[in-house]
Amino acid sequence: MNCRDAEPYLLDPPAHLDAAVRAHLTTCAACRTAQATLIESQVLLRTHLPVPPPSVMRTAFYTTLVELQRTRKAVVGPGRWIVLWRSHSLRLAFAFLVVFALGAVSMQILQADQASGSEVQAVLSQLGAPSPATRLTGVYTVSEGEMTEAQVHEALLTVIRTDPSVNVRVAALEVLTAHAQDAAVRAAVVHVLGSDPAPLVQLAALRFIEAHPSAEVHRALDTLLQQPDLEPFVRAQVRTFLTTPI
Template sequence: MEANRNCESVQPELLGWLAGDLSAADQRAVEAHLAQCPACQQELTAVRQLWDALGTVPTPEPSEQLRPRFYSMLAEFQAAEVQKHRWSVAGLLERLREWWQPAYALRLAYSVALLVVGLVVGYGLKGRPETVGPDSPPLAAASQPASNPAAVQQVHLLEQLANPSAVQRLKAVSNAEEVAPTNERVLAALLSTLNQDPNVNVRLAALEVLSSLTEEPMVRQGLIKSLTQQDSPLVQSALADLMVQLQDRRSVRPLRKLLQQENLNQQVKSKIEQSIETLSNDQAPHPSTPPTSHETHPDIRSDLAPTVAA
């Protein structure tokens, strides 16, 4: 093997010989050729100098932006993959399954029913013969609910409250604060959101809006009934605080029933027991005289705002 070695076969292996990566037989063959070949000895000297020079090159430190850039690229790649999956057959089926949940289906059916009723009533009123008279234009304008901004806003809010996106439902709850005081359907939808929404932040946001409307008997009764329907410690605690602020003794019974829930959070249990003791006190005012909004609602707003923002 050593006799067959020539310069063309030895020179490419000089770097491996310096690094010690060659097999024992190849190493002996290279050494035997180097012993009798001045040209390869000169080549070895040049390769050795290059080898030594490379050993003195400092290892570059990674940039501080390396990790953020990597995660940014990873996020873009994941977003692209999600977008591809979203428009695939499997992705569409998965989205349909996410949409068609019992809670969402009920709200969607309710919203569609309201929309259909509004369209039917609007079409029927539009088809009536107009009575010509000096007051007919305002009457005609009032007989078209489709052009009524309040009706349109109500339908839009109810559709948003049934949206699968928690962000959209939070926006709907925030927008409902202006409409709810004069709209029983929106009040009922907010109470339903408080009791059935799968997202705790959305439920807390609904509770925050309803807490400013406790002078409405429908709202008070709905909040009391909601006590036994909650499973989130945050919502249970916020409701217990609100009942104490309202001094509504009718909430004592559902609060005691809430204490019987299995796996009730210990801190929430202590708060509920304290609330029952406060409400059972003889000094508590009658529920027919609710506290004013400035006495009741700033505290619960300050308690709930950080959680809703999260």
């Protein structure tokens, strides 16, 4: 093998050329220098090219995802019902349902107006809505209302402990990051880290506590690593975190 043949393979020769490239390198100082230069360039690029993504991307993505899930349900539904709509009896049943639903909704609106009228209850009702998109909106607006700090914490901690949607729980953890100075909030997030089975929630909890390392956090992470079915990506993130000294 001469320099020209070896040149394209100086970095990672394929298996069948490996021995030939190695043999050439032992006899050619110029190619050894070229190889060292290429390796140095690789290190430079790997160290300096990665650019941290802004956190706003995460919020935008999860909002899009929830919106898409909602739209999808809306699109899938009518497609099936249009076929059934041709049935006369179904139209009658539908008319009856509309009248019934309008009555029920009017009653609910009247009751809600009488019972609350306050912004706090409006946000709380958003957090308890059946639609994940509504609950997500509630999570992102909870800190903007008239609620006290304690009420905000309570509402969001309830969401991260009980909400059935992973995306809503992740969003609540992100909003709680602004309240990380509160020891009770930190303790609750550490608890979630060990108890929530969803890898996404575990990652969000890990991001939350990254800025607040403590012996307690390290203990919780050690326990988390004991879980045999822990998602490998989460395991790698936890290990990276644990190698960082407190």
